[in-house]
């Protein structure tokens with residue numbers, strides 16, 4: 001696997017830190033918890049989409065695109081990072097936002113990521129819940145072509161094989177950091193949504209024969225569907241990298257027990273996890289992804305799935321800007 005064979009625009013501050021969390025580890029009394037700080041990728045308050053966008057935006061430039069289209073939920077971190085990345089390289093950006101939660105309050109509709117989308121100058125269009133967003137993007141792309149533009153469509157979450165290369169990169173980077181300091185990683189845990197992060201990580205961890213098990217904590221789909229989505233994308237990504245058999249199906253593991261009532265809907269365990277991380281480590285998580293992922297990690301530690309003496313790396317995928325779209329979910333802080 002040699003990532004330098006693929007076009008890439010440098011957008012992220014890399015490597016991101018790999019840090020021990022002494023207070024949270026002590027407070028939970030289980031394994032030693034480490035955090036891979038992909039909330040510190042540097043672009044527009046950071047987050048995991050920046051690594052994917054390094055490869056996606058390079059592909060868009062290769063294809064002489066002048067406008068980037070993407071889609072997500074209203075408080076999409078992906079849309080915000082895409083708007084910022086497009087601005088960096090001088091492309092226009094249009095984002096299509098689906099109101100998946102059906103919230104209508106001002107924080108959700110206008111603050112957090114939406115405020116930043118506008119600040120970066122992106123065009124925003126709103127769509128109701130359950131719209132076929134891929135069809136909506138295709139339709140908008142046709143209209144732009146008819147107007148003489150060259151649009152480039154980035155799928156939701158930047159999750160295709162090109163975007164997933166960013167998380168192959170993260171796996172290789174984390175392994176190098178761990179090797180440099182003789183840190184034995186026993187488990188790698190990440191939130192998983194549109195699947196590109198987990199798919200890229202599993203290709204990187206398996207393609208290097210690291211022997212490190214990866215667990216995705218789902219934020220939307222049920223376990224079987226999430227694993228199938230991740231596996232399918234991992235196979236495509238491995239093929240793109242020339243290691244087609246790198247990932248066995250049983251290396252793709254997701255746990256969707258922490259979704260609650262649905263995508264983007266707060267849960268008590270998410271609120272506890274976000275608050276605990278803020279008060280123990282002064283690190284900001286997010287309500288939709290990393291907060292639910294951390295809630296899963298905490299529960300799996302309390303139930304003895306991860307044990308004392310083990311080292312667990314949790315990938316911080318970012319998203320803190322989304323907190324400002326969810327002020328009402330945190331009455332203890334409001």
Ligand SMILES: *Cc1c(COP(=O)(O)O)cnc(C)c1O
Pocket residue numbers: 047048049077078157159191192193194195196197198286289290317318319
């Ligand atoms: C998009 C996102 C994720 C999930 O990553 P996928 O590649 O979509 O699975 C996790 N955390 C945050 C903060 C995100 O914005």
